Amino acid sequence: MSKYKVQPTGVERFFDENDLIVSKTDLKGRITYTNHVFRAIAGYTGAELDGAPHSLIRHPDMPRCVFKLLWDTIAVGGEVFAYVKNMTKNGDHYWVFAHVTPSYDANGTMVGYHSNRRVPNRRIVDEVIVPIYRQLLDAENKTADRKAGMMAGHALLTGVLKDKGVSYDEFIHTL
């Protein structure tokens, strides 16, 4: 994909079970804070990350509809959990189980977002998430139009959840 300056290497990176990868963003998803675990695994310096769009670490295998769900949820004050495949500076990747929440100032005004990520359950990633994300990505890539593709992925995801009779939250927490 031309959007990516770095091509994926296919090499996976891992972090410690006890570690948390943390970042904060402004309301537009521009990075305002990263912890040392984030910088170590992603391979970027603080200066490179500060002010950069969070999509800097987006991996091309991630379906767009997952990020739509994330943004649709947090923009209205909700919190979301998601399995995410991220890309490092050199094109390696690492899987995380992310929790994303809005942040508020003293007046209760939403001022940005916060994400904590843990090591995901390997079985869930390999057996459930990778196959579903592949299906969603295939649906999205069937059309050249970005928006239409994302909506096709969104429709497929909604359909899968409807068939299972669960909400996205129920689905993600019962894997």
Ligand SMILES: Cc1cc2nc3c(=O)[nH]c(=O)nc-3n(C[C@H](O)[C@H](O)[C@H](O)COP(=O)(O)O)c2cc1C
């Ligand atoms: C707090 C926060 C954390 C995020 N973390 C990630 C992340 O780890 N990886 C990622 O690809 N996108 C993350 N995003 C979503 C990105 O902002 C963006 O929507 C996504 O990378 C898709 O980019 P695109 O719309 O340019 O394709 C995060 C957003 C927020 C608000």
